[in-house]
Amino acid sequence: MGAGFLASGDAAWAMETTSLKPETFATLVQVARDIYPHDKVGDEYYVVAVKGYDTADAAPGIEAGIAALNATAQGKGNASYLDTA
Template identity: 35%
Template sequence: MKTSQSAGAAMRTLVKQPTVTRRGFLRGSGLAAIGVTVITPAALAQPPRNALTASFRALGPATARTLVVMSRDVFPHDKLSDRYYTDAIAPLEKAAVGDQKTRVLLQQGVTALDAAARERFGKPYAEIAREADRVTLLRTIEETPFFQKVRGELVTGLYNNKVVWPLLGYEGSSWEKGGYLQRGFNDIDWL
C-alpha cells in the first residue's frame, strides 16, 4: 500500500548521531585546561533558582525553591531549565494568593517534606544532592493532598506550555496538517 504526504506537510527526521567531533571536544577541553572560562548561551539563559523564585510572595521564595526541586523530581527532564519548572508552579502561587486553604496546604506540605528530609538526611529537601534520595521521600507522600495538588498542577503547567514542546520533541498539533502518521509519528528520541 502506497501512502503519500500532503503538499504542506513535511516530516522531520531526527539525526541520532552525536554532533560533537573529536577535534571539537579536544579544542574545548584545551580551553578549559589553560583556564579560559567559556560562557555558553545556555549558561546565560539560566538565572539562579533564587532569582527565579524571588517573586513568590504568598508562598515565599524558600517554599517556591522547594517546589521547583520537587517539580524536577516528579517530572525529570534534564534538557529543561529551572525557568520552565518555575513557570509550571506559578499557578500554585496565584492560587495561594487568592485562597488561604491552598496556601496553607502548600506551605504545610513543604514544611512536612523538609522535616522528613531533615530527619532522614539531616538537611532540607531542596538541599539533598542525590535525586534518588529525594524521590524516596516523595514516594512516602505521593498519596497526600499536597503531593496530588502539586503533581496535578505540574501536568498542565509544564506539558501545556507551548515553549516547552519543542524542547521535548513535540511538534504540536498535527490534525490540521494531516495527522501524525506521515508527520513524525515515530521520531521522538527521548522515549
C-alpha cells in the first residue's frame, strides 16, 4: 500500500500515512478520542498518540479491527464509525 494523506476538516491537523488507509487512520484517531475524551486536548495530540500503529506489521490487524467497527456502525444505521453521533 502506498502512502496516503489525511487532513482534518477544520485543518487542525494533517497526517501522512504509510501503511494504514487514511480513513482507517482517521477512525483510529476518533476511537482514541472517544475512549479518552479531553475537551481541551486537540486532535493533533491524538494523532501523535496513535501514529505508532501506522506500521506494516500492525496495519492488517488495525484495518481488520476498524472494518469490524465500521460494520457494527453500519448495522446500527450509520455509514461508518466516523458517522456515529
